[in-house]
Amino acid sequence: MTDWLSPEEWTAVRLSLIVATTAMLASLPLGVGVAFLLARGRFWGKSVLDALVHLPLIMPPVVTGYLLLIGFGRRGPIGQFLYDWFGIVLSFRWTGAALAAAVMGFPLMVRAIRLSIEAVDRKLEDAAGTLGANPFWVFAVVTLPLCLPGILVGMILCFAKAMGEFGATITFVSNIPGETQTLPSAIYTFTQVPGGEAGAMRLTLISIAVSVSALFISEYMARLVGRRIAIE
């Protein structure tokens, strides 16, 4: 394996997996929360929140990346705050790549989870309430388990989007080998140099393999969960 891929290529693959996994796991709690608000909440500004969540899906990725750069860069208002108070730097770091990937994958995750929350039978939640469960426990032991298939699908979609994210990443954190050079950036770099075709093709095949595996895993897990909670 190791002689098949060069160390630089390995680094890009590993980095991509770390970035995508981080993006997926870090955005999960927020994704469930926002999906729940959008599915169930009745509050002023709900459509604004909905639009905000979906913005990265419809804007050019480069625009998203540029906005992240302005906001989270060292001199950006949020970036400066994070640096001054927590010593966190996002721009030109792998954590920044994870942030860009998470922002781009977020709408897909929220959509999938929101749909599954909307599909949960509210009558079951009422029944749980009459059995003594307060709203928090109703959510934890009835709502959440019942929308587990949707959460899994949302996670996989977010992961896949994060694996393939290019425009926002390269705009926000550039293309630094070993730090921010993910699979797509590495492929792009290979296509820019003479004789890079073989390397680009190897990484392309790996990219396809990772995406297809993610899809199969999600299908398998969704079926496993779905069988367990086969609806009456």
Next chain:
Amino acid sequence: MTAVLDIAVEHRLGAFMLDAAFTSNGRLTALFGRSGSGKTSLVNIIGGLIRPQSGHVTVDGQVLVDTRRGIFVPKHRRRIGYVFQEARLFPHLTVRQNLLFGRWFTPRAPEDGADLPMVLDLLGIGHLLERRPAGLSGGEKQRVAIGRALLARPRLLLMDEPLASLDEARKAEILPYIERLRDEMAIPIVYVSHSAAEVARLATTLAIVDEGAVKACGPTAEIMSRLDMARLPGAPEASSLLEATIAGFDTEYGLTRLDTRAGPLQVARAGLVAGHRLRVRILASDVLVSLTPLDGISALNVLSGTIAEIGERNGGGAIDLRIDCSGEIVVARLTAKSVAALALAPGRPVYAVIKSVSIDAP
């Protein structure tokens, strides 16, 4: 003594106005009425699923809702069990986990109320424990739902047409369990139904609900034989409920002899046990009236009594009468023409000829 249940609420749902009040001390209080009469809204208010716009709900002396004092106890703190029309079992949990669901949340009180082995035995669901709800029949689901509500140690049990979505055989399977519940557990029940037969068999107290209001509430036999109730749209046909003891059998003809306060009855029904008490129901339209004792008729059951009350003529020309047979009331439905021809009047001695007696018991 405070009533088990005391409710008086007003609540507007679109064009529908619920304005209902009743109190009950019965072991099983039936809310009877047409669909859309507001029965389910009423139990939803008791259970805390609907917050009434004004009024109060008191269970066992504890105020659950009082809009004037700003009291509204949320449903998870009411300890009121609710058995829904559809079982509403949690599909991701096993039957055992469904049954014990309420136990996770009720404070671990010193062992009071139902425990698992007892409920399994009462409802006959011990063999289902490790199954999932998706694999159960409708009747099994409903029994598990009843057990789940009982195990949360409720102080009041609401049942919203628990049999409505089941076929006749499944209903017959569950009815005895509800009877045992009523007689063996110390939990008062509020039971919503639009089936007169179910109500006649189960209810100790009957409340008639019509167009969002409780029109009458009292002991079941009294309400069912009230002539003004029978004229309400959607009300059950006037009928008599008699408490009977099984006195003996006539094996040659396959008859069972029953003793009631109104007099002896014979029914063609096998499989009953001598000495047992049961309830029989006689529809007003199954009773004829004669001024003299009759010879040469096929009906076996003739009770003598005096006319207690003659109802008003309904739209069709039929008149219901209440006949006092040694203190028990038997209701008869005659045509207005017969009432006139026989010159029937309150106080007149008559014979009630009963064509059919239905027995609502196993």
